[in-house]
Amino acid sequence: MTGRRGEGRVSFVGAGPGAADLITVRGAAVIGAADIVIWASSLVHPDMLRYARAGAELVDSAALPLEGVEAIYRRAAADGLHVARVHSGDPALWGAVQEQVEICDRLGMACDIVPGVSSFTALAAAIGRELTVPEIAQSVILTRLGGGKTPMPPGEEVRDLARHGTTMALFLSAARSTQLREELLAGGYPPDTPCVIAYQVSWPDELIVRATVDTLADTVREHRLWKHTLILVGPALDAGGRRSHLYHPGHFHTYRRAQPAARSALRDQDRALVAAGGTQTPAGPVSTTARTAPPVPVPSAAVEAAELGGPGGTAGRVALVAVTAAGRAAAAELAARWPTARLYPGRARDALAAAVTDGVDGVVCFLATGATVRLLDGLLRGKDHDPGVVCVDEARRFAVALCGGHAGGANRLAEQVADVFDATPVITTASDVTGVAALDGLGAEAGFTVDAGAQLAAVGTAMLSGQPVTLHTDAVWPLPALPPSVRAADPPGTDRPGTDRPGTDPAALDGPADGTVAGEIHITDRLLPDPPAGAVPRVVYRPPSLVVGVGASRGAPAAEIDTLIDAALAGAGLSPAAVSHLATVTAKADEAGLLQVAARRGWPLVVHTAEELAGVTVPHPSEVVRAAVGTPSVAEAACLLSAPARRPDGPPGQVASAGAGTAAELVVAKQVSAHATVAVARHRPRGRLAVVGLGPGDRGLLTGRARAELRRAGVVVGLDQYVASVADLLPAGVRVLASGLGDEQARAQAAVDQARAGHAVALIGSGDAGIYAMGSPALDLADGSFDVVAVPGVTAALAAAALLGAPLGHDHALISLSDLHTPWERIVHRVRAVADADLAVAFYNPRSRTRRHQLPDALAALAAARPPGTPVGLVTDAFRPGQRVTVTTLGALTGGEGGSADAAERERLLDLVGMTTTVVVGSSRTRLRAGLVVTPRDYAWS
Numbered sequence: 001m002t003g004r005r006g007e008g009r010v011s012f013v014g015a016g017p018g019a020a021d022l023i024t025v026r027g028a029a030v031i032g033a034a035d036i037v038i039w040a041s042s043l044v045h046p047d048m049l050r051y052a053r054a055g056a057e058l059v060d061s062a063a064l065p066l067e068g069v070e071a072i073y074r075r076a077a078a079d080g081l082h083v084a085r086v087h088s089g090d091p092a093l094w095g096a097v098q099e100q101v102e103i104c105d106r107l108g109m110a111c112d113i114v115p116g117v118s119s120f121t122a123l124a125a126a127i128g129r130e131l132t133v134p135e136i137a138q139s140v141i142l143t144r145l146g147g148g149k150t151p152m153p154p155g156e157e158v159r160d161l162a163r164h165g166t167t168m169a170l171f172l173s174a175a176r177s178t179q180l181r182e183e184l185l186a187g188g189y190p191p192d193t194p195c196v197i198a199y200q201v202s203w204p205d206e207l208i209v210r211a212t213v214d215t216l217a218d219t220v221r222e223h224r225l226w227k228h229t230l231i232l233v234g235p236a237l238d239a240g241g242r243r244s245h246l247y248h249p250g251h252f253h254t255y256r257r258a259q260p261a262a263r264s265a266l267r268d269q270d271r272a273l274v275a276a277g278g279t280q281t282p283a284g285p286v287s288t289t290a291r292t293a294p295p296v297p298v299p300s301a302a303v304e305a306a307e308l309g310g311p312g313g314t315a316g317r318v319a320l321v322a323v324t325a326a327g328r329a330a331a332a333e334l335a336a337r338w339p340t341a342r343l344y345p346g347r348a349r350d351a352l353a354a355a356v357t358d359g360v361d362g363v364v365c366f367l368a369t370g371a372t373v374r375l376l377d378g379l380l381r382g383k384d385h386d387p388g389v390v391c392v393d394e395a396r397r398f399a400v401a402l403c404g405g406h407a408g409g410a411n412r413l414a415e416q417v418a419d420v421f422d423a424t425p426v427i428t429t430a431s432d433v434t435g436v437a438a439l440d441g442l443g444a445e446a447g448f449t450v451d452a453g454a455q456l457a458a459v460g461t462a463m464l465s466g467q468p469v470t471l472h473t474d475a476v477w478p479l480p481a482l483p484p485s486v487r488a489a490d491p492p493g494t495d496r497p498g499t500d501r502p503g504t505d506p507a508a509l510d511g512p513a514d515g516t517v518a519g520e521i522h523i524t525d526r527l528l529p530d531p532p533a534g535a536v537p538r539v540v541y542r543p544p545s546l547v548v549g550v551g552a553s554r555g556a557p558a559a560e561i562d563t564l565i566d567a568a569l570a571g572a573g574l575s576p577a578a579v580s581h582l583a584t585v586t587a588k589a590d591e592a593g594l595l596q597v598a599a600r601r602g603w604p605l606v607v608h609t610a611e612e613l614a615g616v617t618v619p620h621p622s623e624v625v626r627a628a629v630g631t632p633s634v635a636e637a638a639c640l641l642s643a644p645a646r647r648p649d650g651p652p653g654q655v656a657s658a659g660a661g662t663a664a665e666l667v668v669a670k671q672v673s674a675h676a677t678v679a680v681a682r683h684r685p686r687g688r689l690a691v692v693g694l695g696p697g698d699r700g701l702l703t704g705r706a707r708a709e710l711r712r713a714g715v716v717v718g719l720d721q722y723v724a725s726v727a728d729l730l731p732a733g734v735r736v737l738a739s740g741l742g743d744e745q746a747r748a749q750a751a752v753d754q755a756r757a758g759h760a761v762a763l764i765g766s767g768d769a770g771i772y773a774m775g776s777p778a779l780d781l782a783d784g785s786f787d788v789v790a791v792p793g794v795t796a797a798l799a800a801a802a803l804l805g806a807p808l809g810h811d812h813a814l815i816s817l818s819d820l821h822t823p824w825e826r827i828v829h830r831v832r833a834v835a836d837a838d839l840a841v842a843f844y845n846p847r848s849r850t851r852r853h854q855l856p857d858a859l860a861a862l863a864a865a866r867p868p869g870t871p872v873g874l875v876t877d878a879f880r881p882g883q884r885v886t887v888t889t890l891g892a893l894t895g896g897e898g899g900s901a902d903a904a905e906r907e908r909l910l911d912l913v914g915m916t917t918t919v920v921v922g923s924s925r926t927r928l929r930a931g932l933v934v935t936p937r938d939y940a941w942s
Contacts, residue, residue: 008077008109012097014090014116015039019202020047022122027114034084036076038069041599043088043228045203052084054359063595066096070103077107090116093142094171119230120169123198126208129237137166137236145173145180162187167234174229177220184213184233194238199225224609226586317341318362318413319355323348326394327366330421334364337420349375355387362388362404362413369400376403390414396421401428443523445712446477446685447544449577455537459519462537467518474524476758477543478688478787480712481734486521525578525682527570544580547664548603549639549679551625552588556675558596564678565597568668572680580683581606583638585613587629606638613637620670633670639681640664663785687786689755691775693768693793694722698879701799702726706791713762717751718774722764748777755786767795772816772844797842800875800918803885805932807873807920811839812935817854818845824854831858835865840926840935843919847910855913856894859921863894866924871933873920874912886912887933890921 011030016022023031031037031051039048042062049058061069069085076083091097091113104111120142124131131140141161146152161168162184173180174197185191191214199207211219213233220229318341320331328343335341341364344351348367355363356379365372369391380386380403388410389402399417401410411427418425442448450456462469463483471482472489520538522528525545531538548565569576581604588594589607598605610630618640621632631637642664668680690709695701710716710729720738730736737750751763751774765773770790782788801808813834819827834841841862846855862870868891876884888909895906913919926935 008080010083010104010111012091013086013114015044015048015086016117017119017122017202018045022117031084035081036083039086060599077109090118119201122201131167133236139166141168144171158183159187167236170231175226177217181217189213196232198230200228317360319344319360320364321351322366364390366392388413398426399423400426448541451540454539458537459539462518469519470517472522475685477685478760481714481731483733527573542577546579547639547681549583549635551634551677552591553675556593558593561597561676564673568671568678572668585629585634616640635677635679636670639679685758687755687758688760690762690789691769692762692764692791695794696799696879701794709762714760715754716762718764751778752781768793771795796918799878804873807933809935813839813841816844831861835862838923840923841921846919847913848915859894863890871922871926876917
């Protein structure tokens, strides 16, 4: 249906399963053109709102009945507005769209429907399965379990549909998994029929679990999957299937002739299958182990687009402004790489003004900086509101961050533009140039917000000038390093400033003799009195340290809950800006008043099961509450349970519980009103340990993510020579814990201790820190009290292989020949196993001044099983100054080619090997091609 201009219109948009990049191009365009966007935070991922244009009205319908939505439609009809009504998945499936279409018809409004990707197809993609397999299943049934709020028509019960034995996708059924299991069995599915259970397909917290019909209910209960869960059932989920006719050489159609011999063979196969009853057996047993689905590869253009925008790299729209032919050509190239970028037409002044008015996340001007400065006159509103503007010269040599460096994301945008054009990013903000943490983004990763009235510029200037600034903080947070001029305030009961924070150098804490400071930084969830007249400038950060637990009677008014929360926080002197989320019991997840409070305040609503809450010790349990909801405490227990693994961004929605594990203290005991209870807990910050691989040594092989982790670290731990190699990349004031060779266990313990204390720690190692490096001993000490991230690096075997050619082109092994901590007998056993398996192998730590026999012994073990001509590469100091690459043979290194000259050559070659050498030995099929070592893949290419 189409409507006339100005009469009002409703577009029902299928958002897809959740991931923002799975919405259709048409759906994103419709959202971007709408005046009003209606979405349900309980079903649609908030990232979908990034497609909305600046100034569009955003309405969360999670707590609205149909009448509330109809009121918006009436207003849109009267004012001639375009409404985008965003539904999860595809609107045609359980979307409640038909009743809304009827409303539009009554109002005389035009409406249209934009289809979306359904979660069942997204799940099939995630598990890498086709739901229709030849001779196994050629139909897919989409249904739900009967007996819920919506009755099923006759003949559509699950047991009726299960009799077909084909693939079934069961929506809205996980909450009654026992009933579902019985229905599937009654319909004829064998107990070992494979099932796939998926929670929040394509969302960040996606969970995919395999089971069978027999274990379905137990698996659902084990993982507490009740809402937002889809279940696939059927033999196709685990059947190899028969080759399809479509691409068989014996099949013909309009565009292809059949090969006679293949056609005859195909007919014989068909006859044999019919004679056998047309059945096939599944490929093997079904695993019931829970797993998280692997990330889906994303095209590079989509990755670039997803990283654009404001601070934190959130996705956004980029305006391109160009007036010359060369500028327009460059803009077209950028637009081709970034789907969210578009050229604004018209004169440069008009285009730039339109871009700023539209509220784009960044502007790239293919103009001179002077011209752009003049065009921006009158368009800028202040440091915190300016868009990120980048200028690119006609020759594409420089990308200059002109304004909005941090808050507007111009610095990051300049780096991304420079990457596209192989240009030089020009960034002049003082904090970036000096390596000092920028105050406007401090703690953003941890969820910090800045109090209104914060004097960021004044305190930032004092920091950059080296003037003393005092840091007041209630707890240790995983923050980037602050410069030495930022001094921790005296902890209670001590005689000198505290040093338990990143970047604090005790020698630099004395400051001026009179004790004066030029500024203050406060990180606290407590309300602070107004500063007296003449006080030094200050910045107050609110960390997400508080959790508000809420219990409510059915129908509790939102106003009553709001009043009780305000009284609890104010009575304890706590800031609402420090509240991470609301928490309650699962039974109250749909409580309208509670949802309204969460929506108004912008706080996510986290739900915990009654069983989880009952396991929390609280000071004020109630048997009345236990009888009602299955736990003696809701408000106190819910606020004490740990926060979600990540702090959700955007409008509130229900977030799965993360369970216990974060230390918390009850700061406001249960407060009671007529229909609600409220309690508040403070949660200890979780430290962060980043295990960072530096690669082989060449800066060009150091990843961007490794650089970012070094910049955000407050504490860096590593071997002294590795720390020295990246010293210029470390932020000012970072605390360095370096030690020499042989102190690996002490370094691992130090890194874990710092992370456990709450700091942001980067534990660095050469190559990949998880391969023969610091990752293993450090993570072996992990206890769940801090977060862990790993940044992969180019390990020595990969660096050596790249210089040699492709020696690891097929199956291979990595073995360290150091017997300092591993018995040599065990190492030899592994080498012999590699020899028996005919694997290419890379030897780490092959030789030192004191360990001389290990490499010859290992090579001799290999030589017993592969020919003397097997290529061997000796790579020393790969991608470092003094790099040396030698290609020889296994026989030359073992004396297997005979003669005294061979013995001399053997000793010469072995003398080339040291601790920084990687020795790569090919398999029996490895060969030399044009001086390169190649292990063939041995595939039957077709």
